[in-house]
Amino acid sequence: MTHRATTKYQTRANRKVTLTTVPKVRLYVERPEEKEEWFVNIGHVTDRGRWRTEPHAHPEYGQLIFVRTGRGVMNLEGSRVPFEGPCVLLLPTECVHGLDYEVDADRWVVTIEVAYLTQVNGKLHQFIQLWALPRMIPFASSAGAVAFFSQIEKLERELEAKKFGHVVGTEALLTSLFLMLVRDTRLGHVDNEGSTRNEIRLADRFRELIDQHYRQNLSLQDYASMMAVSLVQLRAACASATKQSPTKMIHARIITEAKRNLIFSEMSVEQIAFGLGFSDAAYFTRFFRKEVGQAPSHFRVTTRGQSGGSK
Template identity: 70%
Template sequence: MTHEAKVRHQPKAIAYHELKTVPKVRLYVERPEEKQWFVHVGHVTDRGRWKTAPHAHPEYGQLIFVRNGRGVMNLEGRSVPFDGPCALLLPTECVHGLDYEHDADRWVVTIEVSYLTQVNSKLDEFVGLWASPQVITLADSDDRGMEVHLLIQRLKEEAESDAVGHIIGTEARLTMLLLALLREARLEEPTSESGTRNDIRVVERFRKLIDEHFRENLPLQDYVSMMAVSLVQLRAACSSAAEQSPTKLIHSRIITEAKRNLIFGDMSVEQIAFGLGFSDAAYFTRFFRREVGQSPSNFRTNAKSSS
């Protein structure tokens, strides 16, 4: 039985606004008195240990360059160590917390989501770079860390400049920074140049629609109609670019949100089920167990005991 057969819209009687869910953080650069921005670069120079609780940025992608120092990132409930020089790539909605050891030198590049989408459209591999959060290690060569540091400094200068053409200049410097990180990330090369590039675009559009509608229990055909492609085309693109079926991609997004709420929120399993469009909490539990290998309650207990 598919997920679509059992999901219904959540009952309005449940007061979700009173329950703890994944924190959504408005960034410090969002000040009415500041001029409109699309890229912000900050240099964090706090001394001593520095820690943030898990949170998400729904309207921004973020790149954190750790020039030196080390720490641990709480990434969607997993502990991911990092050691500078390295770059932490955090896509929009990615739930993360950061625990830096003493005196870590770090630069934070924040990119508004619509602008990030525009930059990503310049190169299909950029889409893959931001497809999931990751740590890009730059420690193999001192030159690599110095190169990224210099690119970020130049990006900051251009983003804060009022010189003629500074918007074009900012985009150019951001593109060069992402290109340097892309080459260090060593993503797998596509095997079919033209076909894979088109498949990447199709899957990226599909993922965006899933993000917008995964709570609504839309049948797969509705996604196909919105994208103006055939079901055969969508399945082929997902198989080529994501190595998953369209239904699996939808289920993965539902599971990701369920895990976030189980780890970072205080809603009951039943409330999480209703919030994700399930009318039957028991079916949600079976669905979760099938996808994850354990019940929602056990997952919550194990995740919190290991954090």
């Protein structure tokens, strides 16, 4: 696994802003010399003593880490989340996380290409909800952990053997893993049982477009046009599938990125504002205070003090 920091540039009023927040991790399977396409990768990692990774994100993959033994602390978007095996650390695409294993750890890392993850999640709307947020999922019983570990081993054997039908077999095992997690996880207040498959699909597509364009200050009509739907359809799909308005979803994504920049970078509030598409730092400060309840500078100080997010 190699770490490559990405740098993006945004020009605003002849000002070039360098956005260097957290490293974007590219897995070894992305090397040009790797000719074979893949969609799921699994690795078994054992470490004696302490082992730590700095905050980073995966731009094209989701990860499921089964911590069989060991304990530690996950730095999750600037917040400290303690964990102890057996448990599962669920890390969706682009979530910022760092891992600090405090004692000897035995863990299995399942990495899933984002397009394939979306395909599997489409089987059940609870899967989409499961992967909507990063999570630490403890096992309610030792029997549950043993059963999950058995499924992990089956998945590893299926991937290594590459026998006839291994793609179908892998999908079946991965689906079973997700189902085991859904059955043991409280997914929060969002209830989209009444949502149609099309509404869930539209909301998911809208979320993808937000990730691509949230810096550009696009209108809701721009998003609706890209999706070839009306504003009424877009609003209805978001309300049904996410219990949020489209505008609220856009604002939430901007705030998420703003928090990452404030916690993990040394950029000024003004640089962060320009990098997120705001032409006025004062307006960004008002927007942030309205959404979060405190000014960006105050958020940076208090959060870094709690999480140790500064470098």
